[in-house]
Amino acid sequence: MPRQAAPASAPQNGEVAEVVEAEDQEERWARLLPELLSEVVRRVEASGGERWPARKDVVSCACVCRRWRDAAVAVVQPPSESGKITFPSSLKQPGPRELPMQCFIKRNKKNSTFYLYLGFTNSPMDKPMDKGKFLMAARRFRRGPHTEYIISLDAEDLSQGSNVYMGKLRSDFWGTNFKIYDSKPPYDGAKASSSQSSRRFGSRRISPQVLAGNYEVGQVSYKYNLLKSRGPRRMYCTLECPSAQETWENSLKTKFRRPRGPTTLRNKAPRWHEHLQCWCLNFHGRVTVASVxxxxxxxxxDPSDPTCTVDEETVLLQFGKVDDDMFTMDYRQPLSAFQAFAISLSSFGTKLACE
Known part of the structure; x- marks a missing residue:
């Protein structure tokens, strides 16, 4: 009687040995003292990476296990202090206060997709696509009379049901009023805005066991221009912006403890240039193509509070065109990269009632 061949799925002795060796290797790394890892990360942060491996290679150790993640988060400074986007949770934390975080958006008209990158060069003319770090992507969908931009951590997986779903931007029928939705509750006790049931997923890329849904965290409005007078679009934004310290203390939970007052933004008024016969804003070389x-x-x-004083000169977010499908996006505190990206997405598309 002929001998029966072993099933194709049955591991051979060599394969079993490789699996055991891999598991031993993983456990050996996981047993490394967090204090030792903290000291390595601390020295890398202090030296700027001149005598150590690249910073991105060191902080990626936070994916090994929970203890390593806690050790890395305890040492690495938040974007508001370091000016760097390190972890996925950094995308929803306020940017720096003094100098803006310089990013750019690449548009693909064929599939209505937009890609956000962190720029590694100060000049938009230095081919930033070759010197950028991918942060997020968004795709435009038509939902009946509304337009939605689904925002994701993955450039390929752009669906609301994905575990890399970050949030979305939704417009009204005219495309002049938008609502910004976060996939996670912005504070304890927040109610989901979507009628669809929320779901719980575990994703190390964002945070463990996060309740995924749609929580309204901001609005963007473009004022009507019924007289068709010359001038740029007029914008107003109302956002829920946490403090930098509060979001970093809760970085593993990715939520802040209590609701805060809204932050209101408006577009900076341009000046009319008599010689050029156009409206002008000073983008300090970051924008090179005139565009509405x-x-x-x-x-x-706040007009209702005469005692409230704000800095109406410091630009918190600027967005502008540098090529046919290339746009720069610079933001600072109190905005996060996610909020800045959502606001910038609202600028795409024609708004007949505003222009």
């Missing part, structure tokens, strides 16, 4: 999509946002004073 270009804008700068500053803090807006």
């Amino acid at each position: 999509k270009n804008f700068q946002l500053v803090a807006a004073a």
Whole structure:
């Protein structure tokens, strides 16, 4: 009687040995003292990476296990202090206060997709696509009379049901009013805005066991221009912005403890240039192509509170065109990369009632 061949799925002795060796190797790394890892990360942060491996290679050790993640988060500074986007949770934390975080957006008209990158060069003319770090992507969908931009951590997986879903931007029928939705509750006790049931997923790329849904965290409005007078679009934004310290203390939970007052932004008024016969804003070389999509946002004073004083000169978010499908996006505190990206996405598309 002929001998029966072993099933194709049955591991051979050599394969079993490789699996055991891999498991031993993983356990050996996981047993490394977090204190030792903390000291390595601390020295890398202090030296700037001149005498150590690249920073991105060191901080990626936070994916090994929970203890290593806690050790790395305890040492690595938040974007508001370091000016660097290190972990996925950094995308929803406020940017620096003094100098803006310089990013750029690449548009693909064929599939209505937009890609956000962290720029590694100060000049938009230095082919930033070759010197950028991918952060997020968004795809535009038509949902009946509404337009939605689904925002994701993955450039290929752009669906609301994915575990890399970050949130979305949803417009009204006219495309002049938008709502920004976060996939995670912005504070304890927040209610999901979507009628669809929320689901719980575990994703190390965002945070463990996060309740995924749609929580309204901001609005963007473009004012009507019924008289068709010359001038750029007029924008107003109302956002829920946590403090930098509060979001970093809760980085593993990715939520802040309590609701805070809204932050209101408006577009900075341009000046009319008599010689050029056009409206002008100073983008300090970051924008090179005239476009109605270009804008700068500053803090807006509360007219109902005469005692409230805000800085109406410091630009908190600027967005502008540098090529046919290339746009720069610079933001700072109190905005996060996610909020800045969502606001910038609202600028794409024609708005007949505003222009």
